[in-house]
Amino acid sequence: MGAHMFVASIYDALMLPADRLGFEQVRRMVVRSARGRVLEIGAGTGLNFKHFENADCVLAIEPDPFMLKRAVPRVKTCAALTQARAEELPFPDKSFDTVVSTLTFCTIGNPLKAAQEIKRVLKDDGCFFFAEHPIADKPFLANAERVVTPLWKKLAGGCHLDRDIVSYFEAGGLRISEIIRLDSFFVAGKASKSGNCLKPGFQS
Numbered sequence: 001m002g003a004h005m006f007v008a009s010i011y012d013a014l015m016l017p018a019d020r021l022g023f024e025q026v027r028r029m030v031v032r033s034a035r036g037r038v039l040e041i042g043a044g045t046g047l048n049f050k051h052f053e054n055a056d057c058v059l060a061i062e063p064d065p066f067m068l069k070r071a072v073p074r075v076k077t078c079a080a081l082t083q084a085r086a087e088e089l090p091f092p093d094k095s096f097d098t099v100v101s102t103l104t105f106c107t108i109g110n111p112l113k114a115a116q117e118i119k120r121v122l123k124d125d126g127c128f129f130f131a132e133h134p135i136a137d138k139p140f141l142a143n144a145e146r147v148v149t150p151l152w153k154k155l156a157g158g159c160h161l162d163r164d165i166v167s168y169f170e171a172g173g174l175r176i177s178e179i180i181r182l183d184s185f186f187v188a189g190k191a192s193k194s195g196n197c198l199k200p201g202f203q204s
């Protein structure tokens with residue numbers, strides 16, 4: 001994972017069209033579901049921070065120093081930001097009620113290790129909430145994503161369009177208890193160690 005000064009500088013502007021087309025609502029839905037002691041992985045420029053209304057305390061990690069710098073002013077009360085990778089979370093076992101990831105598993109270098117780490121830091125009754133863009137569900141779109149990904153990765157800070165992201169969660173030991181396919185490109189859902197995530201589902 002490298003540092004991406006240019007991508008960080010235009011990230012918020014790049015997200016505007018997606019957020020206006022409905023992704024902002026998805027962020028709200030996923031992030032407002034987070035309760036208790038919360039970890040956000042790959043916080044980017046901190047676009048999610050304003051939606052953590054129901055969390056007691058939020059810790060966020062982000063490895064890219066340029067993203068991190070832009071996220072700092074968005075940190076709210078009882079939140080802390082640490083430079084770290086999802087593959088090596090600097091937190092003890094079973095230390096979070098909720099882990100949140102939005103649009104991060106496309107970019108993480110070792111998504112299987114990251115899923116294992118999320119499982120490790122979640123409490124036994126904890127929940128993992130996610131909104132990600134896995135490979136498209138329609139074969140012709142999925143093929144296009146496979147073709148475009150080698151170039152796209154270089155332009156978009158390491159983002160893969162062709163990952164079967166949910167399969168990494170499952171291979172990492174997380175059990176999916178709810179999943180919503182929002183369109184051909186985006187999914188949102190929740191997972192946990194047991195598959196019986198006791199926390200309330202998505203909040204609108």
Ligand SMILES: C[S@@+](CC[C@H](N)C(=O)[O-])C[C@H]1O[C@@H](n2cnc3c(N)ncnc32)[C@H](O)[C@@H]1O
Binds near residue numbers: 048061101102108
């Ligand atoms: C597309 S951005 C998403 C940012 C933010 N989650 C959002 O929803 O706007 C992907 C983020 O994942 C971060 N990232 C890349 N590799 C990572 C890793 N190994 N662990 C955690 N985050 C990583 C990137 O630096 C970037 O900030």
